Structure formats: structure tokens, C-alpha cells
Amino acid sequence: MSKRVLIGSFAGALLAGGTAAGLATASNPAELSLDSASARYTAPSGDGTGSFSFTADVSDDSGVESLHVLPWPAGSELDPTGKELRAARETATCRTTSDEASRCTYTLKVSAPEAAALEAGTWKITALATAEDGDTLLVPSAATFEVER
Secondary structure, rough: OOOHHHHHHHHHHHHOOOOOOOOOOOOOOOOOOEEEEEEEEEEEOOOEEEEEEEEEEEEEOEEEEEEEEEEEEEHHOOOOOOOHHHOOEOOOOEEEEOOEEEEEEEEEEEEEEHHHHHOOEEEEEEEEEEOOOOOOEEEEEEEEEEEEO
16 A cells, blocks of 8 residues: 555645444434444554555444445544545445445555654544445544554
């Protein structure tokens, strides 16, 4: 992965300048929700690469269209919007688990030079879920992870 892609993935907006839950019933359709979100960063070691992954369960009565993600350093005061997440084009791969739900995973390999360029400390994941019917849900702090030196 190129450094440009990694930096764009982790802090694209920086370089340029909640969950709702419901049960699906005929009288009470499920709202778009993002649950069980987790993030993990593993630094490269030796000659190997490291990795970053984010996983979340997304559901809506119409089905799940996409999940955009943006990792960013918590200390940066970045406050990504839905528009910025869509523009970043960092999209998780979503696997359908039922008519209304998907398990979405976003994974990156991280080289030693890429890891060295990352700001140490707490990072947040902002996520934008989009349902098949066009509904969207922005979760400003869907998960956190630590980058250590």
C-alpha cells in the first residue's frame, strides 16, 4: 500500500487542512444502526507488515448499502462529516448476515515507514453507514484504538 493511500485512509481531511437500534416488525421498522464496533492496530515487527482493522455490525430494514470509515488521531480536533467520509472513499467490505444486517470489515496492511509516519496516541474511527433505502447514520466515534511507539 502506498504511503499516500495510508495517510489518506488515516487522516485525509487532516492533510487537506449512537447508535440507533430497533427490531424489524410490520408496525415498527428497524432504523439504521451500527453495533459491536471494534478497531485494532498492530504495528509492523521485524520484516513483516502491521495491520489495521475495523469491524462493525450494520443493520437496517431495507438492507445495508455501504460503510465508509475514517481513522484519525483523537488529539487532532478533526470532526469528519458524512460528506468527507464519502469523499475519502474508504469503504468497508460488508458481508450479508441476514436480510437486514451485514458484518462490515475494513482492513489495511501497514508497512514500517507508514507506521513511523502515524501520530502516536489514541485514534478514533468515524463511520458513515448507508442503507439500501438511502438512510444514513454518522457515528463520530464508532471505536478507538492506540498507536504506540
